Amino acid sequence: AQSVTQLDSQVPVFEEAPVELRCNYSSSVSVYLFWYVQYPNQGLQLLLKYLSGSTLVKSINGFEAEFNKSQTSFHLRKPSVHISDTAEYFCAVIEGGYQKVTFGTGTKLQVIP
Amino acid sequence: DADVTQTPRNRITKTGKRIMLECSQTKGHDRMYWYRQDPGLGLRLIYYSFDVKDINKGEISDGYSVSRQAQAKFSLSLESAIPNQTALYFCATSDSVPTGNSYNEQFFGPGTRLTVL
Numbered sequence: 658a659q660s661v662t663q664l665d666s667q668v669p670v671f672e673e674a675p676v677e678l679r680c681n682y683s684s685s686v687s688v689y690l691f692w693y694v695q696y697p698n699q700g701l702q703l704l705l706k707y708l709s710g711s712t713l714v715k716s717i718n719g720f721e722a723e724f725n726k727s728q729t730s731f732h733l734r735k736p737s738v739h740i741s742d743t744a745e746y747f748c749a750v751i752e753g754g755y756q757k758v759t760f761g762t763g764t765k766l767q768v769i770p
Numbered sequence: 771d772a773d774v775t776q777t778p779r780n781r782i783t784k785t786g787k788r789i790m791l792e793c794s795q796t797k798g799h800d801r802m803y804w805y806r807q808d809p810g811l812g813l814r815l816i817y818y819s820f821d822v823k824d825i826n827k828g829e830i831s832d833g834y835s836v837s838r839q840a841q842a843k844f845s846l847s848l849e850s851a852i853p854n855q856t857a858l859y860f861c862a863t864s865d866s867v868p869t870g871n872s873y874n875e876q877f878f879g880p881g882t883r884l885t886v887l
Contacts, residue, residue, distance in 0.1 A: 666810065689874050700774075700860055700878035701813075708874065747812060751874055758803075758876060762812035 659684045659752045663761035670738055671769050678733040678764045680722075680748030690731040691749040691758070692722055701747060707731065718742075743768045773797045774879040776861050782885045789848040791882050793861030801864045802844040803876065804828075804836060806857040813860065819844055820866065851886040858883050 660683045670676045682688060689708050693701040705716040712724040722733045731748060748761040774795045783789055793802065800821050805813040805828075815828030817836040825836060833855060835847045848855055861879040865872055 663812075691875070693876075700880050701862075701876075702878065703875050706875065749876075757815070757818065759815075760805075760813040762810060 659688065659750050659759045661748050661750050661759050661761035663748055663764050665764050666762065667765045667767065669767045669769055672740055673737045675736050676734065676738050676742075676766065678746050678748075678766065680731045680733065680761060682729050682731065682748075682750045684729075684750065684752050686752050689751040690722075690724055691751075692716075692720070692731070692733050693747045693749060693760075695745045695747065695763075697744070704733075704746070738766070738768050740768050740770060742766060774861060774863055774877055776859075776879040776882050778882060779880065780883045782887065783851055784887050785850075785852055787851050789851050789884065791846045791848075791859055791861075791884070793844045793846070793879055795842050795861075795863045795877075795879075797863055797865070797877060798841075799863035799865045799877070800841060801866055802838065803862040803864070804834075804844070804846045805860045805862065806830070806855075807860060807881075808857050816846065816859075848884075848886075851884075853886045856884060856886045 662681045691706045692704040694704045695701045705714045707714050707724045715721040720735045745763045745765045747763045749758050777792045803818040804816040807813050814830050819825050819838045837845050859882045862876040864876045
């Protein structure tokens with residue numbers, strides 16, 4: 658069965674500093690991987706996804722994540738964070754063909770001015 | 771207009787009351803989901819429906835029931851609310867069509883904050 662681990666529940670970082678939010682998954686079959694973002698008092702929205710092809714995927718607002726099959730990881734990175742990036746970030750996985758998503762427990766990114 | 775709407779947005783109720791949360795979508799998606807979000811636990815799947823005649827239990831379905839009234843409507847009921855059902859509830863949709871750009875992506879409503887006293 659698929660599972661997702663986000664070990665960091667909170668990550669404080671100063672504005673303009675780099676950040677990495679970690680995500681590891683467990684699955685015995687091929688997977689699709691996602692990062693969703695939840696801004697305060699809002700629902701979740703897709704940030705980026707890996708379905709196939711290039712293992713490095715990027716969002717329009719400067720985030721990127723790399724699928725590493727050998728390490729079963731899909732860490733999210735941004736070289737320079739902004740105050741507006743303050744949000745909760747959820748990693749999610751779908752095992753190929755099932756369409757049922759398993760979410761991690763979330764990481765709260767707090768950007769400090 | 772929002773693609774996925776939820777009503778009510780906030781609800782306070784008492785233990786033992788029956789509550790219905792409603793979800794409507796205009797995205798034309800066939801698949802719909804109900805999640806609850808609790809601090810530190812992320813999102814947990816309550817029920818999901820892959821089409822109007824298909825209803826499936828998620829990982830925490832006890833104490834909940836659902837109804838898929840139409841492709842666009844999926845409601846969640848708490849038959850007899852209890853305080854540990856206090857949470858933020860999200861409805862989501864997804865598209866089963868493999869060629870769509872949004873295939874496998876879930877689209878979330880704004881959430882319903884439910885408090886059971």
